[in-house]
Amino acid sequence: MLPSGHWDIPLLTDIFPASVVPHFFSIRCPHPDDDADICCWRWDRQFSVSSAYEKLMANRWSAPHPFWKKVWSLAIPQRLRLFIWLTLNQKLMTNVERARRGISESPCCDLCGGLSESVLHVLRDCPPARAIWDSILPPSAKTRFFSLDVSEWLLENISYVSISNSYNLAWNLLFSSCIWQIWKIRNDRVFANISHDPSIVLSRCLSWATNYANFIFHPVLTLHH
Ligand SMILES: [Zn+2]
Structure with missing residues (x-):
């Protein structure tokens, strides 16, 4: 009125x-x-x-999923958090993604000839990636590790701290370091035709994760030496 x-x-x-x-x-x-x-x-x-x-x-925006909070709160280097975020958002330019956007004609894997170079294929299933996982995963964890879809796979592995590994590293840190290095060797191969020995890639993954773990637990020592 x-x-x-x-x-x-x-x-x-x-x-x-x-x-x-x-x-x-x-x-x-x-x-x-x-x-x-x-x-x-x-x-x-x-x-x-x-x-x-x-x-x-x-x-x-839809309601934020706790998933995203998890990614940004991980005790891992910021560049790895960003890489995981891109992966979860399907932003990695794999051949499947490039073909979907019309940038390339073939979704096949340049490394192994697999029919579909998806995120999971590059980071987990392609032979160079598989070789790294096979060498660091305990046998009891392998079946589940290689059976999850991409979101479950990432979420589970960034959530685990305690999958046993002989390097005495938090699993989510070691896992993040590995997927980052696997993506880098894929790009070296595709864009610069550079191949890396799997054992060298593995030692790079370990050294990245170890250095960061030392930095977290002994920041003052690391900064002063
Ligand atoms: Zn492949």
Whole structure:
């Protein structure tokens, strides 16, 4: 119900939609005791680019899955977190993805001739990757490891800390280091025609993971030497 009296209701309703007009009457008139007006950002009081972006994109995002929190909170180097995030979002430019986007004609694997170079194929099932996993996984973990789909596979392995390995490293750190190095050797082979000996790749995975584990547990020593 709109108040009557001296308000020029017909004029307001001429200008604004009828549903909007009642809002004008719900706004309290200023009072001399009120604080002075200030400019502020309506959502966060203090403007920030991140809050603006969040508001602009709010309708395009589904509710955040705890999965993403897990990725960004992992005790692994930031570049590995980013790599896992890209992998989960199907952003790795495998041949399957390149063919899907029309960048290349063939989804086949350049390394082994497999029909579909998917994320799982590159990172787990292609022979160079498989050789690394076979050498570090305990036999009891292999069946499950090689049977999961890509999301389950990544989520499970970044969640495990305690899969036993003879290197005494947290499993999620060793796993992340391996998938990163496997992706790098795939790119060396595809884009520079450089092949790597699997044992050298494995030692690189271990050295990356070990250095980072030392940095986490002995940061001061690492920084000073
Ligand atoms: Zn392959």
